[in-house]
Amino acid sequence: MAVPMPPRDFDDFKGLLAVEGDRLPRRLKEVARALLTRPDEVALSTAAQISEKIGVQPSTLVRFAQVFGFRGFSDLQSLFRDRLRETPFDHRSRIVSLHLEGTTALFDGFAQAANKSFEQARQTLDPEKVETAVANLTDALTIYVVASGRSFPAGAYAAYAFGALGIKAVLVDQIGGLGKTQINTSSPSDAILAISFTPYAPETVGLIEIARANKTPIIAITDNVMSPLASAAQIWLELSEADYASFRSLSATFALIMALSVAVAKKRGLEKTYGS
Amino acid sequence: MAVPMPPRDFDDFKGLLAVEGDRLPRRLKEVARALLTRPDEVALSTAAQISEKIGVQPSTLVRFAQVFGFRGFSDLQSLFRDRLRETPFDHRSRIVSLHLEGTTALFDGFAQAANKSFEQARQTLDPEKVETAVANLTDALTIYVVASGRSFPAGAYAAYAFGALGIKAVLVDQIGGLGKTQINTSSPSDAILAISFTPYAPETVGLIEIARANKTPIIAITDNVMSPLASAAQIWLELSEADYASFRSLSATFALIMALSVAVAKKRGLEKTYGS
DNA sequence: TTCTAAATGAAATAAATATTCCAATTATAG
DNA sequence: CTATAATTGGAATATTTATTTCATTTAGAA
Numbered sequence: 203m204a205v206p207m208p209p210r211d212f213d214d215f216k217g218l219l220a221v222e223g224d225r226l227p228r229r230l231k232e233v234a235r236a237l238l239t240r241p242d243e244v245a246l247s248t249a250a251q252i253s254e255k256i257g258v259q260p261s262t263l264v265r266f267a268q269v270f271g272f273r274g275f276s277d278l279q280s281l282f283r284d285r286l287r288e289t290p291f292d293h294r295s296r297i298v299s300l301h302l303e304g305t306t307a308l309f310d311g312f313a314q315a316a317n318k319s320f321e322q323a324r325q326t327l328d329p330e331k332v333e334t335a336v337a338n339l340t341d342a343l344t345i346y347v348v349a350s351g352r353s354f355p356a357g358a359y360a361a362y363a364f365g366a367l368g369i370k371a372v373l374v375d376q377i378g379g380l381g382k383t384q385i386n387t388s389s390p391s392d393a394i395l396a397i398s399f400t401p402y403a404p405e406t407v408g409l410i411e412i413a414r415a416n417k418t419p420i421i422a423i424t425d426n427v428m429s430p431l432a433s434a435a436q437i438w439l440e441l442s443e444a445d446y447a448s449f450r451s452l453s454a455t456f457a458l459i460m461a462l463s464v465a466v467a468k469k470r471g472l473e474k475t476y477g478s
Numbered sequence: 479m480a481v482p483m484p485p486r487d488f489d490d491f492k493g494l495l496a497v498e499g500d501r502l503p504r505r506l507k508e509v510a511r512a513l514l515t516r517p518d519e520v521a522l523s524t525a526a527q528i529s530e531k532i533g534v535q536p537s538t539l540v541r542f543a544q545v546f547g548f549r550g551f552s553d554l555q556s557l558f559r560d561r562l563r564e565t566p567f568d569h570r571s572r573i574v575s576l577h578l579e580g581t582t583a584l585f586d587g588f589a590q591a592a593n594k595s596f597e598q599a600r601q602t603l604d605p606e607k608v609e610t611a612v613a614n615l616t617d618a619l620t621i622y623v624v625a626s627g628r629s630f631p632a633g634a635y636a637a638y639a640f641g642a643l644g645i646k647a648v649l650v651d652q653i654g655g656l657g658k659t660q661i662n663t664s665s666p667s668d669a670i671l672a673i674s675f676t677p678y679a680p681e682t683v684g685l686i687e688i689a690r691a692n693k694t695p696i697i698a699i700t701d702n703v704m705s706p707l708a709s710a711a712q713i714w715l716e717l718s719e720a721d722y723a724s725f726r727s728l729s730a731t732f733a734l735i736m737a738l739s740v741a742v743a744k745k746r747g748l749e750k751t752y753g754s
Numbered sequence: 755t756t757c758t759a760a761a762t763g764a765a766a767t768a769a770a771t772a773t774t775c776c777a778a779t780t781a782t783a784g
Numbered sequence: 785c786t787a788t789a790a791t792t793g794g795a796a797t798a799t800t801t802a803t804t805t806c807a808t809t810t811a812g813a814a
Contacts, residue, residue: 220703227761227811231704238702239676239718246521246559249802259763264803274803276770283522286562305612305741306605312733313596320589329582336581352638355631362628363725377653447740449639453729457588464723465581503781503791525772535793540773550773552800 208271208278212241212285215278218270226269229258233266237282245282249275311446316453318444323454326440335421335437336462340469342393342419345371346385348410349396350403356423356452357397360459367467376405385409388418395462396422397455398431399443410434423458484547484554488517488561491554494546502545505534509542513558521558525551587722592729594720599730602716611697611713612738616745618669618695621647622661624686625672626679632699632731633673639739645746647671652681661685664694671738673699673731674707675719686710699734 209215219234226234236256237244244252253260260275267278339345345364349357357373364371374384388394394413398406407430410420414434422435425442432438441458443451485491495510502510512532513520520528529536536551543554615621621640625633633649640647650660664670670689674682683706686696690710698711701718708714717734719727 216703220708223704224709229762235676235702235704238704242563246562248800250800260802261764261804262762265762276802287518287522304605305608305737306600306603308737308740309599309603309608309733312736313599313730316592316596316729316733320592323585323589324582327582327585329580332581332585355635355638358634359631359728362631366725447736449736449740452635452732453592454589456728456732457585457592460588460723460725461581461584464584464725505792524770526770536772537774537794538792541792552772 212281215281229262230266230269232256233258233262241282242286244279245286308447312451315444315446315451319451319454320457322442322444326442331437331439335439336465336469338419338421338437339393339395339462339466344392345369346374346388346392346394347371348374348385348394348406349398350405353397353399356455356459359456360395363460363463367463369466374409381405381409382412385412388413388416390417392418394418394420396420396431396435398429399425399450402430423455488557491557505538506542506545508532509534509538517558517561520555521562584723588727591720591722591727595727595730596733598718598720602718607713607715611715612741612745614695614697614713615669615671615738615742620668621645622650622664622668622670623647624650624661624670624682625674626681629673629675632728632735635732636671636735639736643739643743645742650685657681657685658688661688664689664692666693668694670694670696672696672707672711674705675701678706699731
C-alpha cells in the first residue's frame with residue numbers, strides 16, 4: 203500500500219474519511235466511526251482507554267493511524283488535541299455565535315426555546331412528586347405508555363428508553379384503532395405513563411379513563427393543573443414547555459422521560475449497560 | 479507534612495489556590511499561575527511540555543501536585559482533563575440552582591447534554607447545506623420520513639410537524655413489515671428525509687437503498703461522514719449529539735427538524751397558522 | 755473446496771512520560 | 785555571619801503508554 207501524506211488537521215482527516223472511509227476493513231471502519239463520534243475523548247484519553255471503549259486492541263488504533271500515513275496513533279491523536287485547542291472560543295465560550303438568518307437562525311430559536319423549557323422545568327418540577335412517580339413506576343409490573351398527537355414521539359421514546367434499560371413497557375400506539383384493547387389489559391399492579399399537553403388529545407384522555415376504571419395507577423406528564431390528566435392521575439408532573447415559531451418544544455419532556463427511565467432502572471438495580 | 483484531601487474537581491482546586499496560593503514558595507506560585515492561565519494546555523500536554531513552557535523542571539510539577547495531596551502530577555492533570563470534557567454550561571449553571579441529587583439531578587444532566595448538543599450542532603451544521611436541504615424538501619411533492627429505533631420518535635415528530643404546516647409527508651413506520659412497500663411508491667419528484675445515528679439501524683439503511691434505486695432525492699440527518707447515510711444521500715446534515723448516563727440526546731435533532739419544517743413552509747408561502 | 759492474502763488479537767518490546775532521589779542552592783532564624 | 789531548614793534543579797529510576805511482532809482468524813480468489 204502506498205503511504206499517503208497524512209492529513210494535517212482534523213478537517214482534512216474528516217474529509218479523507220468521507221472519500222476513503224468506505225474502503226476500510228470492518229474493524230477499522232468501527233474505529234473511524236468511534237473516533238468521529240467522540241473527538242473530545244480521543245484528545246483526552248490514552249490509546250488503551252479509547253481502544254477499550256471501542257472494543258478493539260490498542261494495536262488496531264496504531265494500524266488505523268498508519269493506514270492514513272501517520273507514524274503511529276500518537277500522531278493522529280495530536281490532530282484531535284489541536285482541534286480542542288483551536289476551538290476554545292467557538293466551542294465553549296460564553297457567548298455563542300448565533301446565526302442571524304436563514305434556517306440555522308430558526309434552529310437557534312428552537313434551541314433557545316428548549317433552554318427556556320429546561321429552566322422553567324427546574325422551577326415547576328416538584329422533586330418529591332418526581333420521586334413518588336419513580337417509586338410507582340419501579341413497582342409496576344408493566345408500564346403502559348400513552349401519548350397521542352404531538353406528544354406521541356415522546357411516548358415512543360419513553361417506550362424505547364424503558365426497553366433499552368430492561369424495563370417492561372408497552373407503547374399504546376392505538377394502531378388499527380385498538381388503543382382501548384391495548385390498555386384494557388392493564389391492572390393495579392401495572393402503571394400508566396401518560397403524556398399530554400394543551401390541547402389535550404381526546405384519544406389520550408379516553409384511554410386513561412379506561413385505565414382508571416381498571417384501577418391502574420396513573421402517572422401523568424402534563425402542563426398544568428387544569429389538564430384533564432391532572433385530575434385523573436395519582437401523580438402528575440408539571441412541565442410547561444416554551445415555544446418558538448408556534449411550535450412548542452419537547453426537549454424538557456424528553457429530558458424528564460430519560461431521567462425517569464434511568465431512575466427507575468437504578469432503583470430496580472438492573473441497569474443494563476445498553477441505552478445510547 | 480500533613481497530607482490534605484486533594485480537591486475533587488477543577489473549581490475546588492481553584493478555590494483552594496485562592497486561599498492557600500499566597501503561602502506557596504516562589505516557584506510553585508509561578509506554577510499555580512501558569513496552570514490557571516492556560517488550563518486547556520494543562521489538559522492536553524505532557525508534564526515535560528508544560529514544565530518547559532513554565533520554565534521549571536518536571537519534578538517541580540510533581541511536587542506542586544503533591545503539596546495539594548495528589549499522588550503525582552497525573553492525578554492533578556486529570557482534573558484539568560475532566561474540566562475540558564464537561565459541557566460548557568456546566569460552569570455557569572453551577573451558579574444557577576442545580577438539583578444535587580435524585581431524579582431531578584438526572585434531569586439536569588440531560589438538560590446539559592441537550593445544551594451541549596445545541597452548541598456542537600452550531601459548529602457542525604453547514605448553513606449552505608441546510609439551505610440546500612430546505613430547497614430540496616420544498617420542491618418535493620411528498621416527503622417520506624424514514625427513521626428507526628432510537629431515531630423513530632424524531633421521524634414521527636417530523637411527520638407531525640410537516641403535517642401541521644400543511645406539507646404532505648408520509649411517515650414510513652414499517653408497520654406490519656411493510657416498510658419497503660411504503661417507500662417504494664416514492665419517485666424522483668418526491669424526497670426522503672432519513673434520520674439515523676450510530677449504531678445505524680439496518681432497517682433505515684435498507685429502506686434508503688430502495689429510495690436510491692427509485693432515484694428519489696435523499697436528505698439525511700446523521701452523525702458523521704462515516705455514516706452509511708452520508709454516502710447514500712444527496713445532501714446530509716451533520717449533527718453530533720452529546721450523551722449523558724449513556725443516553726444520547728435527541729434535542730438538536732428535534733430542533734433541526736422543527737427548523738427545516740418551518741423553513742420549508744415559509745418557502746412554500748403557505749405557512750398555516752396551526753402547528754404548536 | 756483449497757489456497758492465498760488480508761485483517762485481527764494478544765503478547766512482547768520499545769518508547770515516552772512521570773516520579774523519586776539526591777546534591778546544590780536559596781532563604782530564614784539565631 | 786553561621787547554621788539549619790526549605791526549596792529547587794537535574795539525573796536516575798520506575799511506571800505507564802505506544803508500538804511492533806507474530807500467531808490466529810477471516811475473507812476472497814482460483
